[in-house]
Amino acid sequence: MTNLLIRVEADTGAETRALYRALRRDPDLGRLAKLSTCDSDPPAADELGPGLDAILAVVDSAGALGALLVSIAAWRDGRSTKWTVSVEKNGVRVELRGGSREELERVVRTLEGPRGGDT
Numbered sequence: 001m002t003n004l005l006i007r008v009e010a011d012t013g014a015e016t017r018a019l020y021r022a023l024r025r026d027p028d029l030g031r032l033a034k035l036s037t038c039d040s041d042p043p044a045a046d047e048l049g050p051g052l053d054a055i056l057a058v059v060d061s062a063g064a065l066g067a068l069l070v071s072i073a074a075w076r077d078g079r080s081t082k083w084t085v086s087v088e089k090n091g092v093r094v095e096l097r098g099g100s101r102e103e104l105e106r107v108v109r110t111l112e113g114p115r116g117g118d119t
Contacts, residue, residue, distance in 0.1 A: 004056070033067070069087070
């Protein structure tokens with residue numbers, strides 16, 4: 001099993017929540033990844049509520065990782081602001097900035113590393 005931290009960069013939590021909802025609604029992804037949220041620190045006095053810091057995804061194969069990245073890219077490409085989404089595995093952080101096949105393959109290769117998908 002592989003743990004991934006997913007963050008929408010420069011976000012106060014609203015876009016991360018939107019991404020989380022979109023990922024949860026993806027029926028194919030539901031079979032391939034376990035998703036949960038990681039809240040940030042308690043809100044400051046002038047904030048309405050806790051921010052959503054990241055999404056935790058647990059996948060068990062490179063194929064599941066690829067499906068997760070395709071869903072993230074589809075969400076990102078459907079937004080009016082093209083947010084940078086970072087995905088981190090075992091301290092290796094990579095930014096997803098587009099949805100092309102080459103971009104998705106680059107992210108998978110970076111996260112899987114030279115030894116493959118072992119955690």
